[in-house]
Amino acid sequence: xxxxxxxxxxxxxxxxxxxxxxxxxxxxxxxxxxxxxxxxxxxxxxxxxxxxxxxxxxxxxxxxxxxxxxxxxxxxxxxxxxxxxxxxxxxxxxxxxxxxxxxxxxxxxxxxxxxxxxxxxxxxxxxxxxxxxxxxxxxxxxxxxxxxxxxxxxxxxxxxxxxxxxxxxxxxxxxxxxxxxxxxxxxxxxxxxxxxxxxxxxxxxxxxxxxxxxxxxxxxxxxxxxxxxxxxxxxxxxxxxxxxxxxxxxxxxxxxxxxxxxxxxxxxxxxxxxxxxxxxxxxxxxxxxxxxxxxxxxxxxxxxxxxxxxxxxxxxxxxxxxxxxxxxxxxxxxxxxxxxxxxxxxxxxxxxxxxxxxxxxxxxxxxxxxxxxxxxxxxxxxxxxxxxxxxxxxxxxxxxxxxxxxxxxxxxxxxxxxxxxxxxxxxxxxx
Amino acid sequence: xxxxxxxxxxxxxxxxxxxxxxxxxxxxxxxxxxxxxxxxxxxxxxxxxxxxxxxxxxxxxxxxxxxxxxxxxxxxxxxxxxxxxxxxxxxxxxxxxxxxxxxxxxxxxxxxxxxxxxxxxxxxxxxxxxxxxxxxxxxxxxxxxxxxxxxxxxxxxxxxxxxxxxxxxxxxxxxxxxxxxxxxxxxxxxxxxxxxxxxxxxxxxxxxxxxxxxxxxxxxxxxxxxxxxxxxxxxxxxxxxxxxxxxxxxxxxxxxxxxxxxxxxxxxx
Numbered sequence: 001x002x003x004x005x006x007x008x009x010x011x012x013x014x015x016x017x018x019x020x021x022x023x024x025x026x027x028x029x030x031x032x033x034x035x036x037x038x039x040x041x042x043x044x045x046x047x048x049x050x051x052x053x054x055x056x057x058x059x060x061x062x063x064x065x066x067x068x069x070x071x072x073x074x075x076x077x078x079x080x081x082x083x084x085x086x087x088x089x090x091x092x093x094x095x096x097x098x099x100x101x102x103x104x105x106x107x108x109x110x111x112x113x114x115x116x117x118x119x120x121x122x123x124x125x126x127x128x129x130x131x132x133x134x135x136x137x138x139x140x141x142x143x144x145x146x147x148x149x150x151x152x153x154x155x156x157x158x159x160x161x162x163x164x165x166x167x168x169x170x171x172x173x174x175x176x177x178x179x180x181x182x183x184x185x186x187x188x189x190x191x192x193x194x195x196x197x198x199x200x201x202x203x204x205x206x207x208x209x210x211x212x213x214x215x216x217x218x219x220x221x222x223x224x225x226x227x228x229x230x231x232x233x234x235x236x237x238x239x240x241x242x243x244x245x246x247x248x249x250x251x252x253x254x255x256x257x258x259x260x261x262x263x264x265x266x267x268x269x270x271x272x273x274x275x276x277x278x279x280x281x282x283x284x285x286x287x288x289x290x291x292x293x294x295x296x297x298x299x300x301x302x303x304x305x306x307x308x309x310x311x312x313x314x315x316x317x318x319x320x321x322x323x324x325x326x327x328x329x330x331x332x333x334x335x336x337x338x339x340x341x342x343x344x345x346x347x348x349x350x351x352x353x354x355x356x357x358x359x360x361x362x363x364x365x366x367x368x369x370x371x372x373x374x375x376x377x378x379x380x381x382x383x384x385x386x387x388x389x390x391x392x393x394x395x396x397x398x399x400x401x402x403x404x405x406x407x408x409x410x411x412x413x414x415x416x417x418x419x420x421x422x423x424x425x426x427x428x429x430x431x
Numbered sequence: 432x433x434x435x436x437x438x439x440x441x442x443x444x445x446x447x448x449x450x451x452x453x454x455x456x457x458x459x460x461x462x463x464x465x466x467x468x469x470x471x472x473x474x475x476x477x478x479x480x481x482x483x484x485x486x487x488x489x490x491x492x493x494x495x496x497x498x499x500x501x502x503x504x505x506x507x508x509x510x511x512x513x514x515x516x517x518x519x520x521x522x523x524x525x526x527x528x529x530x531x532x533x534x535x536x537x538x539x540x541x542x543x544x545x546x547x548x549x550x551x552x553x554x555x556x557x558x559x560x561x562x563x564x565x566x567x568x569x570x571x572x573x574x575x576x577x578x579x580x581x582x583x584x585x586x587x588x589x590x591x592x593x594x595x596x597x598x599x600x601x602x603x604x605x606x607x608x609x610x611x612x613x614x615x616x617x618x619x620x621x622x623x624x625x626x627x628x629x630x631x632x633x634x635x636x637x638x639x640x641x642x643x644x645x646x647x648x649x650x651x652x653x654x655x656x657x658x659x660x661x662x663x664x665x666x667x668x669x670x671x672x673x674x675x676x677x678x679x680x681x682x683x684x685x686x687x688x689x690x691x692x693x694x695x696x697x698x699x700x
Binding site for chain 2: 042046050054061063108116122124126136139142156158160163168331407
């Protein structure tokens with residue numbers, strides 16, 4: 001038998017870099033390894049001994065694509081430890097900020113990273129040569145999300161206005177009026193994005209995913225809710241580590257998270273949609289119906305349509321919240337003056353899926369222990385399972401085409417490799 | 432190295448959060464114009480069409496933390512005419528340079544059950560620690576407008592117009608009420624390099640040093656003020672040990688605050 005090895009140096013159009021190794025024996029796929037070479041940055045180690053009030057600024061630096069997710073999960077976890085509750089208009093503003101990150105991150109992925117796969121281009125720049133209006137539409141939508149981040153967060157990457165207890169400064173009426181105008185235009189762009197993505201052609205594939213996402217009694221989940229799964233999990237986010245466990249594999253610098261006794265699971269837009277379709281906002285629900293999305297979507301390639309539906313939702317939701325906004329008395333809730341020490345954990349929905357943070361705090365408010373489980377660590381094992389199926393279905397492709405098929409399957413997850421990985425290199429060994 | 436007719440751009444990443452290279456994609460109004468002015472030859476976050484060097488302009492994000500990355504940085508240097516380090520990781524080692532103050536093996540044990548699988552060095556250092564860098568653009572994250580200025584200056588064959596004054600000066604120019612004077616909020620503005628637009632004071636918080644030290648920072652004077660405002664020495668250490676902890680002036684200020692007060696300041700090595 002002949003052995004063939006293919007090396008694709010990097011997986012492109014994902015945030016960060018990693019490698020992939022596939023071993024094929026005849027017509028049997030032996031091993032699929034998502035290999036992660038992101039140099040470890042040890043955030044959980046150097047959070048020890050820092051003030052808990054520093055956690056939102058420090059953990060934001062884990063990811064330049066979804067810093068708000070890190071700020072939100074760290075704030076909520078620490079507030080739970082401190083017994084602080086952020087409600088009303090401050091809670092609404094946090095949700096609007098999160099909407100901004102969803103819009104920005106999803107528009108980036110849909111137009112600049114993912115659409116080129118379906119339309120046959122290596123990138124959005126070359127796509128723009130043939131379809132300039134399409135790329136301009138995507139950039140305008142992305143900019144609308146960044147406008148929300150700029151006003152409420154101070155800047156789009158590593159916002160400076162988020163603190164444990166709320167914000168440093170409240171937005172002015174003038175700033176909010178400007179955002180409302182931007183968002184009204186953005187909803188239309190988002191609906192056009194759903195139509196655009198619904199018109200793409202998708203491989204006819206369904207996977208038996210266990211979907212895991214937050215679920216809230218009234219709203220599509222972002223900042224809070226129970227943690228639920230399509231296999232019946234239903235728990236408080238503080239109990240996450242009872243059901244889900246991180247494992248270390250020798251070929252990767254990212255810990256892989258699995259559901260105890262069940263294996264891989266799927267987090268992100270598809271999981272949120274499947275578990276929360278009844279919580280979509282009116283125009284998002286209508287757009288999903290018009291796009292032909294059923295009650296259940298198990299085709300990973302259709303994640304691009306679901307992402308677009310979530311952009312409609314985020315625009316609508318931000319508009320609704322800004323319309324009812326009345327400035328609260330203070331920009332933040334005060335932290336307790338006396339604290340006995342204790343633990344707090346929280347999960348929020350990053351654009352790519354659930355992001356778990358847990359902190360143990362000393363009475364002097366210093367962090368004694370921190371644990372962070374990013375969405376891409378959780379999807380890693382599931383990505384490997386998807387890749388195994390892609391390779392099994394595509395054994396007759398030549399190595400280059402097979403490598404491309406694998407890369408596309410990885411991009412369905414919009415992996416944030418900075419959160420979890422570095423250097424994706426594809427080696428296929430056939431014997 | 433001769434300059435190509437349409438300059439070839441390479442964008443590279445080491446240990447980092449991806450935020451600084453994202454800044455280029457965040458230039459929503461200018462991205463297509465930039466793409467028209469340069470050939471994007473190697474930008475893996477944005478394109479699967481990757482061309483080999485030589486590159487005219489290399490933007491390098493991230494700090495060097497592994498032998499492999501050091502070798503790769505040397506390759507980038509050899510194949511690039513002009514190398515720009517972008518962001519606090521690339522110019523000062525980033526927040527991951529906090530390992531330089533601790534025991535990296537203990538850090539690995541804190542995060543990973545099997546630390547022997549982890550390949551990393553004991554320190555996180557800026558790109559300039561291992562290769563010659565032609566220009567450093569500060570910030571965590573960088574300011575995207577300054578990035579456009581660096582690219583434009585390169586295309587026009589002139590020096591970038593990026594101010595090096597303190598955040599304090601920019602803050603005064605903006606007309607923001609001083610958070611230290613008016614409200615007693617600790618602020619690193621007097622010693623921090625400008626570039627963010629003096630953002631934090633305009634949001635009613637003190638500067639926390641994202642852009643690292645300005646060229647001639649008087650950190651002892653600021654430390655005295657921070658102490659007057661009620662900061663204990665461990666807090667002073669922490670404010671200098673964040674995203675630019677490895678920048679010499681911030682490192683010295685943090686180390687000085689960490690030394691026991693009773694001990695005399697000596698110059699012995």
